[in-house]
Amino acid sequence: MPMESEAQGRTIARARLKFLEGSEPPTPVVPESVRDSWKRSKLLGIGIDEVVVPYRPDYDRESHLMRAAAPVLDRLEQTLAGSDVCVIVTDRKGWVRDRRVGEARLMAHLDRVHLAPGFSYAEQFVGTNGIGVALEERRSSVVLGAEHFNERLQKVSCAASPIRDPISGRVAGTMNLTCWNGPASSLMAALAQESADDIERVMYEISTSYERALLEAFRQATHYGDRPVLCIGDDLLLANAAAAERLTGDDHRLLREASAELGHAPRTRRRVRLTGGTSALVRCRRVDSRAGVAGYLLDLVFDDGPPAEASTGAAGTRSSGGPGAAADAGPRALPGLAGADPAWNTASRTAVRCARERVPLLIYGEAGTGKSALARAAHAFTGAASAPAVLDAADPRYRAEALGSGGDSGPDALPDALRAAPAGPGRALVLRHLDAVAPAQASAVAEALTAAAARGTWIVGTLGPAPEVPDSLLRRFVEAVTVPPLRHRLADLPALAECLLRRTGAGVECSPDVLPLLRRQNWPGNVGQLESVLRKAAAGRRTYRVEPRDLPPSLHTVGHRSLSAWETAERDTLVEALLDAGGNKLLAAQRLGISRTTIYRKMRAYGITLPTPR
Numbered sequence: 001m002p003m004e005s006e007a008q009g010r011t012i013a014r015a016r017l018k019f020l021e022g023s024e025p026p027t028p029v030v031p032e033s034v035r036d037s038w039k040r041s042k043l044l045g046i047g048i049d050e051v052v053v054p055y056r057p058d059y060d061r062e063s064h065l066m067r068a069a070a071p072v073l074d075r076l077e078q079t080l081a082g083s084d085v086c087v088i089v090t091d092r093k094g095w096v097r098d099r100r101v102g103e104a105r106l107m108a109h110l111d112r113v114h115l116a117p118g119f120s121y122a123e124q125f126v127g128t129n130g131i132g133v134a135l136e137e138r139r140s141s142v143v144l145g146a147e148h149f150n151e152r153l154q155k156v157s158c159a160a161s162p163i164r165d166p167i168s169g170r171v172a173g174t175m176n177l178t179c180w181n182g183p184a185s186s187l188m189a190a191l192a193q194e195s196a197d198d199i200e201r202v203m204y205e206i207s208t209s210y211e212r213a214l215l216e217a218f219r220q221a222t223h224y225g226d227r228p229v230l231c232i233g234d235d236l237l238l239a240n241a242a243a244a245e246r247l248t249g250d251d252h253r254l255l256r257e258a259s260a261e262l263g264h265a266p267r268t269r270r271r272v273r274l275t276g277g278t279s280a281l282v283r284c285r286r287v288d289s290r291a292g293v294a295g296y297l298l299d300l301v302f303d304d305g306p307p308a309e310a311s312t313g314a315a316g317t318r319s320s321g322g323p324g325a326a327a328d329a330g331p332r333a334l335p336g337l338a339g340a341d342p343a344w345n346t347a348s349r350t351a352v353r354c355a356r357e358r359v360p361l362l363i364y365g366e367a368g369t370g371k372s373a374l375a376r377a378a379h380a381f382t383g384a385a386s387a388p389a390v391l392d393a394a395d396p397r398y399r400a401e402a403l404g405s406g407g408d409s410g411p412d413a414l415p416d417a418l419r420a421a422p423a424g425p426g427r428a429l430v431l432r433h434l435d436a437v438a439p440a441q442a443s444a445v446a447e448a449l450t451a452a453a454a455r456g457t458w459i460v461g462t463l464g465p466a467p468e469v470p471d472s473l474l475r476r477f478v479e480a481v482t483v484p485p486l487r488h489r490l491a492d493l494p495a496l497a498e499c500l501l502r503r504t505g506a507g508v509e510c511s512p513d514v515l516p517l518l519r520r521q522n523w524p525g526n527v528g529q530l531e532s533v534l535r536k537a538a539a540g541r542r543t544y545r546v547e548p549r550d551l552p553p554s555l556h557t558v559g560h561r562s563l564s565a566w567e568t569a570e571r572d573t574l575v576e577a578l579l580d581a582g583g584n585k586l587l588a589a590q591r592l593g594i595s596r597t598t599i600y601r602k603m604r605a606y607g608i609t610l611p612t613p614r
């Protein structure tokens, strides 16, 4: 490891100051890896005089990395006892997971700069440091006192080596040694590398033990029969054909999370909702190996119909999820609607069958998923000459507590309106927001619906995913379907965007750059929200098609937290300035009268993603 003499330290300190003022760092004086890291740190707007790092104390103490690191750290603790070297292990993202030995004064200093368990020392938060550089460059790094980007770290020097998963070859973490700045021993770099190698060796032993156990459990589970089986390890996933053909990458993630929760007990079961809108009953068994818990074996039974709440919501309601549902004949595309997601198709087929056979139907789903649209389209698909009568139980006029000052409001207003709706064969009556019917109104509403159905009207009720509805009302319906939320059917986005833009009637289309921005949103208001975003974007567009810059500022961010009104205004101003400057941050910063460092910091804080410079 290089020695940092006082003179060398002063030269580097001068080079760093000049670099901060805008000069290029001199090549032979400042090592290349440090120079590159300074540039990245500056670009990211990292502060130079205070250490602001995120803190997340919770982590998996039983992870593969931590299990393998434990014996190596124990040994180092004994060997280095009494020395002024501190040993630190981080995970692959730079979160400090363990810190050992080191004399009290050094530890107190490291506490002050948050180089302690639970904090992240990734370069993106603290700038140039041994851990951050090793992770960025994926090789061993040494960062001496003055080479740290942040002044508060310049009292120490550190040597870090990446720890690679011996099976996948991916970086799993770092081994880092830190000591007071000064004539650091070249032994430190060698020791960091050797300890990382030791951890990798233990990881390999653990991996083979885990893998043997998982393979054996998988082999036994799939030996007889072809039921869907999944075997999940830390860095391994085995699926037989019956499971693989039904599950997406997101399902794997959901099942991995579920297995981690379920796995505390040796054997357990739970229903898990999958991304396509279906759900599966998951039986989970923990797989143990000699080296500890190797992973989980999951036995899956898919529900091929709507998710659980749809079938349990209505007393006496028959869910369309049985084997018969798969045989439902019906269209894939309903008039005026878009989507080919399996759960959407199931809901469409069932709705059309119910419309044809006049079977009273409940449609569950989050706000704006398209429940009413589905009822309208299914009714139209039967060739009906008139549109359904659509009433909204959440309409203030129909509230039970409204003071009846005329025929139009008060507790009887809703049953009256239902009775007044056109009824008879070829007619449909859709009551939206069934969950808004007050208990006091429930029986009158139920009677009005029954009367309409008796005259040949197709009756449909729409309601939220976990509604509270009196049984007397639910019993009027016979079948139930669930419309999946948009975030679970993102593959439908291009078709939906095209369909919704077509409705604006202006021959508008979507630029291909828009779809990735739409795809990463959570869409709590579902298709209704998408429609309003696209409608506004189409109205304000500057060319023949909707471009990213026509979308609202919130779609240019990857949202993680809710913002105050003031923060929202600031974020929107930043996004608009960036869009107006064609993605040029310097220009945007100048126009806003703020420094480039500030614009980078704020972009990070608000999760603003960079528009491609024009």
Ligand SMILES: Nc1ncnc2c1ncn2[C@@H]1O[C@H](COP(=O)(O)OP(=O)(O)OP(=O)(O)O)[C@@H](O)[C@H]1O
Pocket: 336, 337, 338, 339, 365, 366, 367, 368, 369, 370, 371, 372, 373, 374, 432, 433, 462, 496, 499, 500, 527, 528, 531
């Ligand atoms: N699959 C689809 N294709 C095209 N447009 C759709 C689709 N689903 C929903 N929409 C449109 O999204 C908007 C919201 O749909 P709709 O009003 O049916 O939602 P909802 O689930 O009934 O909402 P709420 O829960 O608020 O009553 C409507 O304009 C509808 O036409």
